[in-house]
Amino acid sequence: MGIEEDLLKDEHLEKELKPHPFSFFSLQSIALFLILWGIIFGWLVNFSGYWTGFESFLKDFFGSFVLLPVLLVWWVVTLAGGVVLSLVFIRWRIFFIYIFVLAVGTIIMFIGGWSNVYNVFLPVYLICIGLLGVFIIDWYRRSHKYIITNFRVIFKGGLIRKRERTLRYDKITDIESSQGILGQIFDFGTIIPITQSGFGLGKDTSFAAMGVGGTAKKRFGLFGIFGGSKEVQTPRARTYYELHGVYPYREVKKLIESLVQGNVIIPYQKEQVEYQKEQLDIQKQMKALLEKQLELKNQDEEES
Template sequence: MASNLDFELLKDEKVEASLKPHPLSFIKYYLICLYLAFLAVALQMFYRWLHQNFWLNPSVSSFLNLIASFAPNMNLENLFSLIIFWLVLAASGLLIGVLWISKMPLLYMVLIGVVGTLTEVYLFPTPITKLAILLFSAVIGLVLVEFYRRGHKYFLTSYRVIMVKKFIGKEVREIMYDKISDVYIGQSLLGRVFNYGTIIPISESGLGLGEDASLAALSTGVSAKGGTLGAIFGGKKGVSKPRAATYFSLHGVKNPRRVRGIIASKILEMKEAPILRRIEDILKEKRDETPEESEKK
């Protein structure tokens, strides 16, 4: 086994290509980090505007006092800014999660909110604290995303496709060429411009496929003596679509058409191999036959 590989090579197996994700293929993660930095600056400007035009307005004092009753030890402005902070984070996490079809953005936003809140309440009781945590999270996020991207490695060997992710933990997926039933290529606009894309090898069992589903329902009810009777009728329609995590696909690899060509040729070789081996065995049997055996046949 080569010392720089994260897996064992099989007998007579060779690594024919080593691939890594293009930096721009993780651009959505970088953009989230930049969004957090923008959010910190925007919230600071918003807090200043509120301080000048809202918090000093006597007409809202009753509303602020109502809020303060839930946390009597906090300054009114700090408490109100904390509520805005949480609303913005929750809304951002939900929206990004819907677009990504993932719950992780919301969890990350909640984590940032918890750290910012605890730091402000117990260490530095000023509205700028949580914004500093937000800005710090953006910087740390950029560093972590880059390490996360560099932890992805993909290998095309003579027998299989191997995908490795090393980030905190380690995950390895491998699929033999003869088990691949289809190969999907996806390229964004940036991918077409800079010649990178994602390749998803779909196995015979359907690994590599996700489902986009829509649900419709109709409810009806009638009043009856002593209560109400109701019924709900619904239907669901789903469409299978190639979708896989970055470490379960060849995510953002350069020159995806060339890579797909290599995989396709290997699939063809593996499918032809049993036939070629059978022909080779027949020819070998013919060579090993004695002249007497040949005459009898």
């Protein structure tokens, strides 16, 4: 569907934007960690002299069951990375995604008979899952589209479920913008329009602890080992409800601010608009009264 089909009467396109390829690096890091850990783990179990000595030590204790402690190391390090990423990004779903990935990999290895070559299967599996994650995240990035017109901003995005939101400039009360380190280097950033109803604002909630208790408005604990608390009222929206990672950043930011300013009604203009509405209401009432009188006059003529 072309952009022209989204436009209203007298509406014209100012800019059509997509997020910068590096703007989803925070999500990409979830997959990149799996790739990096897969490479390191593959080097450890296949080429490291330290691992050879460690494996000999394990065989003295576990005999033919040496795979179990190897799997334990594979699981623990991966889950530790999941905990760190979950706390940094305040998204515990990352941790549970890692659990799912590890569980599926373990099941495939045993059912498929790959346990004898675990030193090849485990690192290759992590690297393949990481590469798949990079592809899916970039596909998700490409699904985003931001259409800026002289009347409004149209946000679109989503893979399985397509989402769309329209925001008119006269509803915007504030604009929050930010640039990370990569954004400052490559000139991209995120612009969040905030409305009077609170659209564009959200709460960041997470918590961290180790073997201790605590209270928070929302909290999550994992076997009494991992947890924590953090709640912040901050400008925040879904990536398909904000101008996420747009570029060139300064040019887009200036354009949005000028369009918002052009749609702001200052006090005396507001009074004029209200006065015009009152005059229009009076004219409608006068018209209705004249039509009623004309109808009565016609009835009298017919009766006479």
